[in-house]
Amino acid sequence: MSLASEPSAGAAGLNESQREAVLAAFAGVLDASGIIGGGSPDAARYLHDWTGDYGGAALAVLRPATVEQVQAVVRLCGEHGVAIVPQGGNTGLVAGAISDGARPAVIVSLERLNRIRRIDAANFTLQADAGVVLQTLKDAAEAENMLFPLALGAQGSCQIGGNVATNAGGINVLRYGMTRDLVLGLEVVLPDGSLWQGMTGLRKDNRGYNLKQLLIGSEGTLGVITGVEVKLFPRPANIETAYLGARSFAEAMALFGLARRVCSDLLTAFEVIGGECIPLAVLSNPATRVPLADEWPVHIVMELACSAAIDGRALLETLLAEAFEAGLLGDGAIAQSRAQAQAFWAIREDLVEGQARRGMHVRTDLSVRLSDVPRLIDQARAYVAADWPGWLPIAYGHAGDGNIHFNVMPPLGLAPERIREEGRRLLQGLYAVARDLGGSFSAEHGVGRSRRDVFLAGLAPNQRAAVRALKAAFDPQGIMNPGCLVPPVTNLDQ
Known part of the structure; x- marks a missing residue:
């Protein structure tokens, strides 16, 4: 489960004189702060992923500050046969931005390309450098009384270019779609160093092959994204958030169906959290308080958003009254303020941090048809219970779009090497459960290096x-x- 290696391995295949020549060439097109040696302590954060599961190596970390510098770097890499690993905020979970050191490679970090280029309020569009942090982009839209709806737990550090390269998902896919549905145009440095410019601001453009959609989700394997043009939306005046308790995932999905019929496209998010996840949220934040009177097998965070002309609170109350009457809910609370709503969402976000704090574990990013969500969870739990006693399964995710993160925590005290070895086998079993239901092993995290063989086999x-x-x-x-x-x-x- 790890790609760890010594930093110097990033120069594999180059002798010392060749290595010096390559670095000198990069120094000719980048300023001093644009180059970090692969063996420098300053390079460490670029060579390991957020989880700590994957480590890599590189000849150097390059930090171009302009699109022209990106082009120059790509041309030099082509001339010297050096591989390029584009990197955004390095918040991915599948080792897509970590070089494995198998050949001479450089990390090309886009973090210095961080300008909001233009906001066109009349066209509801925003153009930005690829290195703009997602939260910064969202804040820029909000300052113009507009909304960019992509919402991720890592939005304070992930970058829009990386979001596009991996076709990120998040909590608002239900209403607004994946990242590819939010992108109008791209600017990309192709492998020969030429610049492909596709930012026109057009919502309808039917001229031949759609190269933009091919580049979205390509994970840096076809080019380096340097600019992005995204859709903006009217900023909702009313946002209503509820935290609910249900007896089963089947009831939770029945509630989702009711919510879709009652709220239609005003429903923006519908997250499910297995009751077994709550201790992990508490591990991350001991101050966590669940707003339910009793313990429930399934927790739900749902949200709807609308304009000032619509009474969102009344609509939500109508929905919950129907749900209670139909026996689909056991308990629930409606946020009375944005602070309380944020506290509801913090439970969902903190459980992810809690998993990292507990230690190494098996992570999945499965998706199935909405009607198969309860079956996926039931079958995955049965598989773990039968074949992996002592391992703790936890289920949570974006049930409104069929995406469940079914993760499994190893027994406490199990040696790391056994976690890796047993975890690989356990993971294959979980993929088989999803595959047998006609589902996908990658809903929103991408393929990267860690899932490449599974992708190819399918x-x-x-x-x-x-x-x-x-x-x-x-x-x-x-x-x-x-x-x-x-x-x-x-x-x-x-």
Whole structure:
């Protein structure tokens, strides 16, 4: 489960003189603060992921400050045969932005490309550098009384370019869609160093192949995203949030169906949390207080948003009254202030931090049809109970769009090497449960390096041929994020 290696491995295949020549070439196009040696302590945060599960290596960390510098870096990498690993906020969970050190590579961090370029209020669009932190982008939209709805737990540190490269999801997919549904245009440095400019502000443009959609979710394997143009929405005047308790995930999904019929597209989020997750939220934040009178097997955080012309509170109260009457709810509370609403959401966010604090564990990012969500959780729990006694399964996620994070915590005190070995086998079983239900092993986290083999194994021969052709057409030298999403071009048929 780890890609850990020594930092110097990032120069594998280069002798000392070649290494010095490559670094000198980079120094010719970047200022002093734009280059961090791969063996420097300052490089450590770029070479390990947020979880600590994955570590890598690089010849250097490059921090271009302009699009032209990105182009120059990409051209030099092509000339010297050095691989490029684009990196945003490094908040991913699948080792997509961590070089494995198998060949000479540089991390290209976009953090210095961090300008909001333009907000067009009349067109409801915003243009930004790829390195703009998501929260900064959201704040810029809010300052213009507009909304950018992508919402993630890591939004204070992840970057919009990384969100686009991985097609990030989050809590508002139910109403607004994935990141690809929010992007109007891109600016991308292609592997030959040329700049593909696709930011036109057009909502309807039917001129041939949609390269933008191909680049979204490509995880840095086809180019380096340097600019993004996104859709903005009217900022909701009323936001209503409820924290609810249900007896089962089946009842929770029945409640979701009722909520969709009553609230229609005003429903923005519907999150489910297994009762077993609450101690993890408390581990992260001992001050956690669940706003329910009793313990419940399933907790729900739901939210609706609307304009001032609509009485959102009355609509929510109508929904909950119908739900109680139908026997779909056991308890519930409606937030009386934004502070209270934030406290409800903090439980959902803190349980993720609590897992990290507890230690190594098995993480999944599964998706199935909405009707199969309860079946997925029941079958996954049964599998863990039967085959992995002592491991603790926890289930939570974006039930409104069929995405469940079914994670499993190892027994306390289990040695790390056993966690890795047993965890790999356990994970394959969970993927099989989702696959048998016609689901996906990657709903919103991407493929990266950690799920590459699972991705390839699931491709039909014609799909694999298409992947091979696309990768070869865009990146014939194979320098763009090698090992991520797909293996090197020459190995795609293996």
